[in-house]
Amino acid sequence: LIFTETSSTYMSDYMVPGGGDWSVHRGGTIYLTNTKDVIITRNLFTQLGSNGVALIDSNEMTSITLNEFVWLADSAIILVGSTNGIDGFSVTSQPANVLIQSNVIHETGIYIKQSSPVLIAVSRSTSVIGNLIFNVPRAAININDGYYGNHTLSWNVLFNTVRETSDHGPINSWDRQPFLSDAVQHGSPSLWQHYSYIHHNTIFNNYNSLWPIDHDDGSCFYEDSYNFMMYGGKKNYLG
Template sequence: GFTVTSQPINTLIQSNIMHETGIYVKQSAPVLIAVSRSVSVIGNLMFNIPRAAVNINDGFYGNHTISWNVMFNTVRETSDHGPINTWDRQPFLTDGRQTGVPSLWQHQSYIHHNLLFNNYNSFYPIDHDDGSCFYEDSYNFQVYGGKKNYLGHSKMDHHEIYVYPDTKSSQGTGVCIADQAPQRGSSGWNETWIYNTCVLYSSVVPYNLWYCETDDLFVPYLADNQIYIPSDKSVQFQCKVHGISKNLSLEQWQSYGLDRGTVVQTAPNIQTVIQWGRNMLKTTV
């Protein structure tokens, strides 16, 4: 049923150490959120896992919070996943908007202040896959990966730090943001990426925006970001101009109204980047 009494609600999973899971089942996670309301996963340590550490299985109701966790050594025995993985493959009826009245309304969920290592076979630290929508991701320190949207919409990423995402290269990874398969009317709309910091290790290409075409722009809203690239190199924003693939400078890119307020600078040393993470994750809310 769609009513509040028939699903888990206001579940708190806090201050646990979870590791060496998946002995018998690889398609598993220490935390699986499915057909549930308002689940909070706070202050946990998760590592040595065959697949995701946290998997949000659907878009039922929402209002979940994933915060102040440390996750590493995930996706060790599978692939195409991340420490945090989300799906939203079908609509659900709930009475989330008005008690007793079914609707497709979905509350926003929040992922913030996590330390995420995208090592082993992980594709993205926060893998928003298969139609995921209505998320706000903020103040996460993400190592070896960037942002992903695949067939979803209505997600905001702000004040994130992405470190060396270009050390990964599978399925369009290796960039600060990958916006995959946007389709007008069903996906790709209301995607926002602002006030983020991304440090590239060797690449000068920060984005992988599928179907980018300046004559008919349908890309995330990008603004006020800080992108760092190796010294003595020039950034390249890849997009089609009048049907021809081009590598654009920051000035050319911004001339189309994109990434206003964004700056590109030479990458600092790793000690500086680590200190950024310490400062951010010490912040209280």
């Protein structure tokens, strides 16, 4: 299928999903909420006025594979959950076990510069594997907060990012506020999160990017290994 020519949403409502810098429009060309086992594959998303795919609140085992996203006003794929303040344990309203694999994503953020092809916000156990992402205004992949964790970013090729902003990297993370979850021990809420894993990515730190992997503002519980990073290393700030 070809998805194209949707209405612009840059003057619509945006909300702050957590402790990171992002605000998001909780909508998209494909909008999913309260779903399980949805597969989105082999589609073209082009010339869209907003986000491509929006996974809002509870979405289990969604697969987004083998698609192309190009010329989008906002982000390609957003995962945005909800909590009751810091309580993400009693409120299980988050995307979980989502697979984003083998997609080609480029020329996004045409209108919204504080956007990324893949946004992970208040979500659990996201896998971003084997994607090609380039020509974007800010991060290619942004983990907006420290809720739950257990994300995997691997075998992605990222370049030509942070072209229209600064103080950022192709892979960016934030963690400015605590969240309760049972990430460490099932059924036992705590402020600890599960480790996330960033490995075997090829990352070019060109344009205005400062660090290929930018763990900013308290980011912790990351294991970074076997990445090929050109023109830079990584940053850990207050994490």
